[in-house]
Amino acid sequence: MAHLKVKATLTCSPELILDHLPSADRRVLLFGETGSGKSTLAASMAQALNRAGNSCDLIGADPGSPLFGVPGAVCLVNWQKDGWRLVALEALCSLDAGRFRLPLVSAVRRLARRSDRKMVLVDAPGVVRGVAGAELWTGLVEAAAIDTILVLIRDGKKLPLVNELAATGTEVYIIRPAPEARYPGKKQRRRQRTGLWDAYLDNAGEKSIRLSEINMIGTPPPADAEQEWQGRQIALLQGKQTLAMGEVLNNDQGYLRLRIAGSDKEISQLLVRDARRNDKEWLGTAKPFASMALHYMPAPDIIPYPATGKNTGPCPVADVGAASAILVNGIFGDPLLHLRLGNQKRSLLFDLGEGGRLPARIAHQVTDVFVSHAHFDHISGFLWLLRSRIGDFPPCRVFGPPGLSDHIAGLMRGILWDRIGEKGPRFKVCELHGERLRIFTLQAGRRGRVELEQLQVPDGVLLHEAGFKVRAMVLEHGTPVLAYGFEHAPALNIHKDRLATSGLTPGPWLRELKQSVAFGDRKAVIRLPNGSTGLAATLANDLIRETQGLKLVYATDLADTHANREKLTVLAEGAYTFFCEAAFVEAHREYAERTGHLTARACGEIATAAGVKHLVPFHFSRRYESAPGRVYDEVRAACSRVVVPSFPKTLLDRDL
Numbered sequence: 001m002a003h004l005k006v007k008a009t010l011t012c013s014p015e016l017i018l019d020h021l022p023s024a025d026r027r028v029l030l031f032g033e034t035g036s037g038k039s040t041l042a043a044s045m046a047q048a049l050n051r052a053g054n055s056c057d058l059i060g061a062d063p064g065s066p067l068f069g070v071p072g073a074v075c076l077v078n079w080q081k082d083g084w085r086l087v088a089l090e091a092l093c094s095l096d097a098g099r100f101r102l103p104l105v106s107a108v109r110r111l112a113r114r115s116d117r118k119m120v121l122v123d124a125p126g127v128v129r130g131v132a133g134a135e136l137w138t139g140l141v142e143a144a145a146i147d148t149i150l151v152l153i154r155d156g157k158k159l160p161l162v163n164e165l166a167a168t169g170t171e172v173y174i175i176r177p178a179p180e181a182r183y184p185g186k187k188q189r190r191r192q193r194t195g196l197w198d199a200y201l202d203n204a205g206e207k208s209i210r211l212s213e214i215n216m217i218g219t220p221p222p223a224d225a226e227q228e229w230q231g232r233q234i235a236l237l238q239g240k241q242t243l244a245m246g247e248v249l250n251n252d253q254g255y256l257r258l259r260i261a262g263s264d265k266e267i268s269q270l271l272v273r274d275a276r277r278n279d280k281e282w283l284g285t286a287k288p289f290a291s292m293a294l295h296y297m298p299a300p301d302i303i304p305y306p307a308t309g310k311n312t313g314p315c316p317v318a319d320v321g322a323a324s325a326i327l328v329n330g331i332f333g334d335p336l337l338h339l340r341l342g343n344q345k346r347s348l349l350f351d352l353g354e355g356g357r358l359p360a361r362i363a364h365q366v367t368d369v370f371v372s373h374a375h376f377d378h379i380s381g382f383l384w385l386l387r388s389r390i391g392d393f394p395p396c397r398v399f400g401p402p403g404l405s406d407h408i409a410g411l412m413r414g415i416l417w418d419r420i421g422e423k424g425p426r427f428k429v430c431e432l433h434g435e436r437l438r439i440f441t442l443q444a445g446r447r448g449r450v451e452l453e454q455l456q457v458p459d460g461v462l463l464h465e466a467g468f469k470v471r472a473m474v475l476e477h478g479t480p481v482l483a484y485g486f487e488h489a490p491a492l493n494i495h496k497d498r499l500a501t502s503g504l505t506p507g508p509w510l511r512e513l514k515q516s517v518a519f520g521d522r523k524a525v526i527r528l529p530n531g532s533t534g535l536a537a538t539l540a541n542d543l544i545r546e547t548q549g550l551k552l553v554y555a556t557d558l559a560d561t562h563a564n565r566e567k568l569t570v571l572a573e574g575a576y577t578f579f580c581e582a583a584f585v586e587a588h589r590e591y592a593e594r595t596g597h598l599t600a601r602a603c604g605e606i607a608t609a610a611g612v613k614h615l616v617p618f619h620f621s622r623r624y625e626s627a628p629g630r631v632y633d634e635v636r637a638a639c640s641r642v643v644v645p646s647f648p649k650t651l652l653d654r655d656l
Contacts (some may be wrong), residue, residue, distance in 0.1 A: 004166040006160075009174040012037060012181075014044040024054055025118040027145050031137065032152030032175075033160075034126030035183030037069040041152065041175070042121045046079035049119060055079060055233065056119035058085070059111050061104060061140065062126065063275075064095035065184065070200045070245060071095060071193040071283060072233045072275040073365035073553050074107035076114060076366065088114055091235030093243040094273040094430035095193070095285050097125035098132035101139065101559070109143035110240070117283065124147065137161055141168045150175050194283045197233075204246060204261040209270065211254045220272035222640035225613065226251040232286070234258065237269040247277055263639060271421045313628065314323070316616045318577040321488045321550040324467075327579065328357050331618045331645075332625060334377040335556050337579060338362065338488065341467070347471075350554045350579075353377050355384030363388030368463060370470060371400035372556055373481040374407040384412055386444065389425040395441070397428045399462050401480040405429040405440040409449050415568055417445035428452070430462065432472055434480060437462065466518055468549070475558040475572040477596040484557070485571050488549030498543055505529050513539055517546075537608070554583040556619050557594040565606055572610035580607060582617035585634050600631045604638025615642045 010016055021028075028036040044060055049056050050195020060066050066275050068084045073091045083322040090107035094100045104125075112120065127133045136143035140146065149168070150177045153159055165172055184192070208442040211223045217237075221228035225326045229251035236244045244262020251257075256270075276286035279325030310522030317326045322342035329336050341348070347362055349369045354377075363385050372378055389396065398408060408429050417424055424444030431438045437455045463470040492514045499506065507529050513536055516524035522537035540546075553572040558564045558581070572578050582604075583597035592599050598606075600617065607615040617635045624631050 004162050004172060007171050007173050009176070011176055011285075012178040014041065014048040017041075017173065017175065018045060018048055021148060021172075022523045024049070026148050027112075027120050027122070028148045028150060029122045029124055029140060029144065029146045029170075030150050030152065031124050031128065032126065032177070032517070033067055033128050033183075035181060036126070036152040036154075036306065037177045037181035038062075038123050038126075038152055040178070041150070042123050043067075043079075045121065046084075050079055050081070053460065054119065055117060056121060057115040057117040058084065058121045058123060058170040059108055059115075059144065059518065060123050061097070061108050062123055063092050063097055063104070065126065065189050066193065066196060069196065070198050072244060073199070073235075073242070074104060074111060074166065074463055076111040078117070088244070089242055091237070091271055093233045093235055093245075093271050093274050095137065095283075098127045101127075101132060101136040105139035105143045108140055109535055110601070112144040115533065117424070119215070120144065121180050130234040132353055134161055134164050137164050138168065141170065146170055149173070152177050152181075159501060169283075190282045190284065191558060194277075194281070195298055197277075197283045200535050201224050201246065201259060201261050204259045206249070207246075207258045207260045209256045211251075211256060211270075215269045216272060217269050218271045218273040220270075223251075223254060225641060226253075226611075227613070228286075229256065231279075231282070233275035233277075235271040236260065236267040237271055238264065238265060239269075240269055242271075243267060265520075283299050308562070311625070313625070316618070316643070316645060318552065318579075318614065318616060320486075320552045320577050322485070323358035323552070323580075325552060325577070327616070327618055328355075329353055330629070331620050332622055334380065335372070335581075335619055337554055339552070348486070349385075350555070351378045352381035352385065355381030358384070360388040364393060366396055367394075368470070369396065369398045370462075370484045370554075371398060371404060372483070372554075373401055373479055374404060375479075379407060379411075379556070382408065386412065386415075386425050389406070390420060390444075391423050393425065395426040395428050397430060397463075399430045399470075399482075401474070402433050403440065404430050405438075405449050405523070409442055412442060412444050415444070420445050430476070432462065432474065444518055464519065466515065471571065475555070475564045475567060476561060477557045477559060481557050483553065483555035483568055483571055485575070486552045486554075488551070490549050492517055493545040493547070495543055495545055502542065503530070513544070513596050517544060552577045552579070554579045557596065558598060560602045561594060565602070567611045570656070572606065572612055575610065575612040577614045577616065578607050578610065578612040579616045579618060580633050582631055583621050584621055585630055588621075588623075600634035601638050606641065607639045607641065612641060615639050617642060 008020055014554055030042055032038050046056050058077050059071045063072050072093050075090045076088045078087050092100055092103055097104055124140055127136050148171045150173050154518055155176055229248045232248045232568045234246055235242050243265050244260050246258045246260030248258040249259055274286045277283050280358045295530050312330035315327050315330045323338045323339055325337055328338050336353040337350040339348040345368055348367045349366055351372055380597055389502050426443045435457050437457045439452045440449045442449045460473055462470050462472050467489050469487050474480045475481050475483055509526055513526050516536040517540050518519040524536040525533050526536055526539055529535050553575040557566055580603045581598050582600040584592040584599050584602050586599055589599055620631050635642045
């Protein structure tokens with residue numbers, strides 16, 4: 001602070017501050033952390049000027065916590081007798097001043113040029129530290145031609161950005177905040193900004209825009225990620241001029257239906273960033289597309305042992321509702337997907353590649369295994385599962401294509417079981433034959449296999465429980481392979497207002513109704529508390545709000561044929577997370593065709609056709625270990641929803 005010359009240290013009195021300024025012809029920046037009272041002081045200074053027969057403009061440059069104007073924008077306002085009047089605005093479509101500081105500074109510059117008042121106040125964001133604060137601070141001083149800075153800081157606190165303040169060459173005044181100034185909590189800030197946004201849209205109308213016919217700028221989600229658009233704050237621009245702001249009501253196959261407050265003038269651009277109204281109607285910041293579902297560090301309770309031997313690349317992790325899935329052997333290793341069900345001590349496995357990275361405790365918790373086919377890299381991990389389950393464990397179900405029970409029996413026969421007695425691991429092997437499921441029982445130490453029963457399999461549903469179901473689709477790889485879809489059960493919630501008006505009282509019958517709906521038994525007769533009965537279908541239509549559950553799809557080792565594409569697209573339609581093989585790049589298509597695998601482009605095209613939300617390509621050929629970026633580039637060219645893990649930049653840039 002030795003190099004910073006402070007003109008004066010003052011209390012938070014607007015009259016006192018104005019008296020100390022050399023003249024009323026000033027450009028004043030109010031600087032301080034959130035909750036220091038900048039906006040309140042600005043209003044007080046405007047009122048004091050108004051009482052003295054003068055007026056001032058204010059540029060509200062805090063898009064996330066404004067006390068006036070429009071959130072998600074930089075606003076130019078003028079003080080009238082009863083408050084601020086909006087003169088002009090520049091849309092940011094973001095509440096994050098630190099991340100989008102360059103657009104914010106540019107907006108302040110344009111609005112500062114529009115003001116013809118002698119006194120102009122600039123209410124700066126509360127970003128006062130780090131690189132973001134330094135760049136934002138110096139940018140605002142230059143953009144608005146600031147000659148006076150009011151630094152609001154409490155007595156005893158260290159002054160931030162001292163060097164930057166000294167370098168501006170402006171007059172600096174230290175202002176002690178009013179005692180009642182407090183940092184607003186998250187709820188208060190959320191209510192304030194949402195209230196301002198609702199007020200701005202109070203007389204808004206509706207407008208439809210076709211995305212393919214307009215230039216999109218900012219950081220929009222993928223055009224085909226329809227759910228990501230709902231609630232997004234948008235702005236319609238003509239050049240750099242903001243014509244109107246609004247929000248997306250829905251995205252229906254590339255047509256945006258907007259709630260918009262403003263002009264019918266011709267527009268040239270649509271601005272979209274990360275401001276978004278959430279499902280509770282609050283205006284906030286949207287998470288970056290896909291980051292909520294995919295990451296590359298597993299949760300502690302499903303973490304595998306450290307890799308041994310060859311590096312098999314990143315191990316993608318996906319959170320799908322209450323379930324967490326990890327690709328245990330990475331994108332180059334043997335296929336093995338471990339799915340942990342919520343907080344249960346229960347796991348499902350998709351394929352059985354080399355299992356040495358998983359601890360035995362996971363094998364003890366596996367209830368069901370879904371094998372695509374019996375090639376070595378998809379079934380060799382059965383020996384790990386077999387050894388880990390020696391003891392008093394219930395039978396483990398293993399699902400797969402025809403012949404799987406023979407392959408499992410063969411693996412078990414290759415081991416001498418003379419010392420385990422009745423503790424031999426037990427399995428129920430379920431083979432899908434068309435629309436029938438043939439179920440065999442096998443136990444280590446006992447000869448042969450026994451066929452227990454055959455079941456009809458409607459719509460490929462192999463397993464249906466209260467919380468989820470698993471569906472299979474038969475594909476071709478030179479041998480039949482199964483792709484699998486894990487589907488959370490729909491969330492069933494009772495409309496309490498409808499229940500109250502129906503005259504029925506809550507009770508066990510509601511649980512019975514939910515169970516009937518969950519298992520698809522809508523013809524079930526439900527006994528009601530008044531002694532009458534009703535059909536589950538009728539009661540559900542009246543009383544239940546159903547929200548579709550999330551879906552994970554797993555598919556690997558399939559030829560790029562029209563039939564395979566068609567069937568896999570149906571299975572993966574609308575999937576929240578899609579694990580799909582991308583074995584070869586297009587330059588090596590001959591290898592893909594010869595071995596019955598998908599190329600990276602085919603993987604992306606199938607995901608796009610299915611409208612999946614997140615695509616996780618895997619099962620890459622090891623020839624790309626030194627240049628995985630080439631595979632991701634080809635997948636990404638065909639699908640905007642692929643998530644790329646972190647690699648050293650040299651690997652992503654390297655060519656083969």
